[in-house]
Amino acid sequence: MTIFILSVSEHIFSTQRIYKEARRRGHEVAIINPLECSVKLSNGKPAIIYQGKDIIDIPDVIVPRIGVSTMKHGTAVVQQFEMNGKYSTASYSGIVNAQNKVRTLQIMSQHGLPIPHTVFSVNTETISEQIDLVGGAPVIIKLQEGTHGSGVILAESKKSAISIIDTMHSTRNSILLQEFIKESNGEDIRAFVVGDNIVSCMKRKGVEGDFRSNIHKGGSGCKIKLTPEEEAIAIQATKHLKLDVAGVDMIRSKRGALLIEVNSTPGLQGIEMYTKDNVAKAIVKFLENNVRTKL
Structure with missing residues (x-):
């Protein structure tokens, strides 16, 4: 089986672990930087050009390791492989939806999975009401696309929460409010x-x-x-x-x-x-x- 790991660097721990285990089990494996891939579209068959060669037909499987820095182009490359019939461990839509916390929670809520009380809004006139909707302060304030704990703030009081939320709105950050689970x-x-x-x-x-x-x-x-x-x-x-x-x-x-x-x-x-x-x-x-x- 030929496996492509889509990753910006071969030195990332997780990329290396998957690469080594796949090689150990006898598979052909290549680490492909999605940012170095060019997608060619025309009336004929599409192509994904990497280091001067069309690689769209080579892999049996792709394993995307798409982070925030590579999201826009990286997911486009994943989608092109998928459209060419290649299996991906993470679908294009799955990566995009998981990257955005609001989209993830909307989908989970739609299917009845339990989530914390959550509110997202761009209305700066109702910030106090929004905080009340998740149970009041203390309240968790999250950037919709933060990772590894970045962009997550605990506001201890309603006053500080209002100040933080107002500042984030003024800098055009997309945020969500979530109840604080003390226990x-x-x-x-x-x-x-x-x-x-x-x-x-x-x-x-x-x-x-x-x-x-x-x-x-x-x-x-x-x-x-x-x-x-x-x-x-x-x-x-x-x-x-x-x-x-x-x-x-x-x-x-x-x-x-x-x-x-x-x-x-x-x-x-x-x-x-x-x-x-x-x-x-x-x-x-x-x-x-x-x-x-x-x-």
Whole structure:
């Protein structure tokens, strides 16, 4: 099987892990920088030009590792491969929807999955009312396209929340407001979903005094077992977003598990380090068992 990993650098930990596991299992693997790909469209067959060659027909599978910096062009490259009949572990629409927190939560809400009370608006005249709609202060303020805990603010009082929201609107940032789940105690759950299975799961805890639990912000993790409810939420979320490989983030509340985010390009370093699970191998085995049969 020929696998293309779409990544801006071969030195990224997650890219290297998938590459090495795929090579170890005997597959042809190439790391393709989507920013160096040119898509040619005409009346005839489209082409994807990379390093002077048309590569559109080469891979059996593509594994997109599309981050914020490569989103616009990277997803266009993914879509072109898909339109040429190539299987992708993350669909074009899934990547785009997962990147935007509002779109993700709209889809989750539509399908009845539990999420925190959330409000998004551009009306600066009703900020106080918007805060009340999610239960009042303290309130979480999020950039719609932030990553790794960046662009997430806890406003302790209504006054400070109004000031922060007004400032963000003035700088044309798209934001959402979310209820603060005090009982989560700065912890969340990352479930790593591959196909129909959760191949690894960890609980993440933020550094002392920080409500954010992201490993990238200095947090720590430990391996845990999900409840049947949490397993169902994680798997359903990836199905609704059309992602065969994804990280699903949840928090535990008095109302039960609440889904907060789905990541179409989940990192492997933190979860493999804290759980000792070989997530990269699980991804490659999924490709072998579920994709090769379609070739």
